[in-house]
Amino acid sequence: MEAKNLKVPANSLRSGPDEKGHFGLYGGRYVAETLMPLILEVEQAWHKARDNEAFWDEFNALAKDYVGRPSPLYFAKATTAHYGGAKIYFKRDELNHTGAHKINHCLGQILVARRMGKKRIIAETGAGQHGVATATVCALFDMPCTVFMGAEDIKRQKPNVFRMKLLGAEVVPVTSGSGTLKDAMNEALRHWVAHVEDTYYLIGTVAGPHPYPEMVRDFQSVIGIETKEQMMEKEGRLPDSLVACIGGGSNAMGLFHPFLDDPSVQMFGVEAGGFGVDTDKHAASLTGGSTGILHGMRSYFLQNDDGQINEAHSISAGLDYPGIGPEHAYLHDIDRVQYVSVTDDEALEAFKMLSQLEGIIPALEPSHAFAHVMKLAPTLPKDHVLVMNLCGRGDKDIFTVAEKLGMEI
Amino acid sequence: MSRIQKTFEALKDKNQKALNIFVTAGYPDATRSLEILKSLPSSGADLIELGIPFTDPMADGPTIQDSSLQALENGMSLQGTLDMLTEFRKDNTGTPVILMGYFNPIYKYGCDKFVNNAKTAGADGLIVVDLPPEEDEELRIPAQKAGLDFIKLVTPTTIGTRLDTVIKNASGFLYYVSIAGITGTKSANIDEVAAHIKQIKEKCDLPVAVGFGIKTPEDAAKMSKIADAVVVGSAIVENINKNQSVSNIVAPLSEQVIALKKAI
Numbered sequence A: 001m002e003a004k005n006l007k008v009p010a011n012s013l014r015s016g017p018d019e020k021g022h023f024g025l026y027g028g029r030y031v032a033e034t035l036m037p038l039i040l041e042v043e044q045a046w047h048k049a050r051d052n053e054a055f056w057d058e059f060n061a062l063a064k065d066y067v068g069r070p071s072p073l074y075f076a077k078a079t080t081a082h083y084g085g086a087k088i089y090f091k092r093d094e095l096n097h098t099g100a101h102k103i104n105h106c107l108g109q110i111l112v113a114r115r116m117g118k119k120r121i122i123a124e125t126g127a128g129q130h131g132v133a134t135a136t137v138c139a140l141f142d143m144p145c146t147v148f149m150g151a152e153d154i155k156r157q158k159p160n161v162f163r164m165k166l167l168g169a170e171v172v173p174v175t176s177g178s179g180t181l182k183d184a185m186n187e188a189l190r191h192w193v194a195h196v197e198d199t200y201y202l203i204g205t206v207a208g209p210h211p212y213p214e215m216v217r218d219f220q221s222v223i224g225i226e227t228k229e230q231m232m233e234k235e236g237r238l239p240d241s242l243v244a245c246i247g248g249g250s251n252a253m254g255l256f257h258p259f260l261d262d263p264s265v266q267m268f269g270v271e272a273g274g275f276g277v278d279t280d281k282h283a284a285s286l287t288g289g290s291t292g293i294l295h296g297m298r299s300y301f302l303q304n305d306d307g308q309i310n311e312a313h314s315i316s317a318g319l320d321y322p323g324i325g326p327e328h329a330y331l332h333d334i335d336r337v338q339y340v341s342v343t344d345d346e347a348l349e350a351f352k353m354l355s356q357l358e359g360i361i362p363a364l365e366p367s368h369a370f371a372h373v374m375k376l377a378p379t380l381p382k383d384h385v386l387v388m389n390l391c392g393r394g395d396k397d398i399f400t401v402a403e404k405l406g407m408e409i
Numbered sequence B: 001m002s003r004i005q006k007t008f009e010a011l012k013d014k015n016q017k018a019l020n021i022f023v024t025a026g027y028p029d030a031t032r033s034l035e036i037l038k039s040l041p042s043s044g045a046d047l048i049e050l051g052i053p054f055t056d057p058m059a060d061g062p063t064i065q066d067s068s069l070q071a072l073e074n075g076m077s078l079q080g081t082l083d084m085l086t087e088f089r090k091d092n093t094g095t096p097v098i099l100m101g102y103f104n105p106i107y108k109y110g111c112d113k114f115v116n117n118a119k120t121a122g123a124d125g126l127i128v129v130d131l132p133p134e135e136d137e138e139l140r141i142p143a144q145k146a147g148l149d150f151i152k153l154v155t156p157t158t159i160g161t162r163l164d165t166v167i168k169n170a171s172g173f174l175y176y177v178s179i180a181g182i183t184g185t186k187s188a189n190i191d192e193v194a195a196h197i198k199q200i201k202e203k204c205d206l207p208v209a210v211g212f213g214i215k216t217p218e219d220a221a222k223m224s225k226i227a228d229a230v231v232v233g234s235a236i237v238e239n240i241n242k243n244q245s246v247s248n249i250v251a252p253l254s255e256q257v258i259a260l261k262k263a264i
């Protein structure tokens, strides 16, 4: 169950993007000219690596022994019994080294960066999970690492800031704009423009200019590839539905992509509904946004009628992004994946439920996925097999949750 | 002949270089922004780049970022920028105005509607920072059809065959970004800029304007020797910022523009 470059048939839903990086109307490369030659170079290096068996051997060896892959596919017996409907499985990517799925694409990208001969790595981070995973692979490969992080996020994700520093990364607070993930990404792009020669920008989700959405997806697809094989072993068949949370969409794309051509498999992407998508405080770009161009891609964004980007809001710093990866925008438009949202309060309730039912403290991000599972499972028959991506553990969130619950740590 | 062409030819006849002044529309507020805009030609601006404010200006440094956010807070919009230009044209028909910004507000407004309304308002050209040749057809084709020049950015990384790709559908003039970086930060290495402009001139007849990092009359003087136009942006916006509380904001700005024009 290892990742490699699988040949995809022409009429497949997995064949995107086209050679210019478009998924239907979405994606592309909307960047300043200074970056274009470099982005084309990243694309070339990535495609060369993708077609090279030795590259995947290196990736898979580290994924196994350093990250701890494959992550288990766990049948959640107590949860299944509690909700009395679908058979619920968790894909346990929270057990990865560093505690989330982000390490999958960090490992892949740093191997590409090394092949390009780049000397230093920059990244943006929201919750700090991607920042920690980036700092981790930089420590592993002895490369200097600079992480841009919104000043607001630095306040609410202190443990991860400390981890990044321990790992040797420089954490740069971003105060421009709203001081959150979108601003951190702006700042990383600005920094990259000024350091094109020696620097690789290690993007933390399936967003940004082509080839990032494709490349990050292909590294995260290890999640779906493993799930498919593990499900064959356990149930002897495909699952009936998949559920994953969506910030930029990397853990969801990783789970969904290998199943896109299996029409019997239903998929649910869960966006952060904040105070509710009918308020102005949420992060649901698909259910509450419209099409636009930001961060190098055409996709759905939270914005006003003048095309000004709105601030996102979510209890979960990792979902607090006013956009979404372009492949999700495409899958939304063609109705292959259903996108729903859950509120902060529902996610908080799900956080508590999962901790108590299974003894697994989830991150606030997959708590959103679980909140949807809590609604969905009871409506489904007992022979319906559902897989939820448990893409991160909750250690980083205990302070936020304690504060919300009015408890002191 | 377009206003841009006429301006460059008239200056060439007089053996002069052009001064392009960038201001953010609606900064520090709509009223004073219009006053500033109206004052620029008589102070010596040969061309004006009018920045359409955007929340997430990816290629701009803190000075222009802050000016954009303040303009937006004070109610400026893409429509407001066009209305401002319409006002400006009531008593100026000679100075070319180039609308400069990011694609999202234009995309949201609608490309066709935008080019028609921009033309009617009196715009001469467009510079859209995040629209490289690979993605520009959607706006470039309707813009050029409507008679707006589509001004391309050439950067220090635009070398080899990439240069051919970038200049292919350019019109009006070329905007040479003198540094690999964002606005208002580093200063350029003049020899490198000169060498690159020489290569560009071998391939393209359009005038070349140099921008990013030009702050003082001395900077402008040096750059004017190797280019057809110099662009000053962040230094102007910074001066507006400094004089926000002054009752006559136009006076210190005119002084600055006069000094820049004199230097080139």
Ligand SMILES: Cc1ncc(COP(=O)(O)O)c(C=O)c1O
Pocket: A100, A101, A126, A127, A128, A129, A130, A204, A205, A206, A245, A246, A247, A248, A249, A250, A251, A252, A317, A318, A319, A363, A365, A366, A391, A392, A393
């Ligand atoms: C555990 C976890 N899940 C999900 C996300 C959201 O990102 P994506 O939608 O790209 O998976 C994050 C982001 O930080 C995260 O830390």
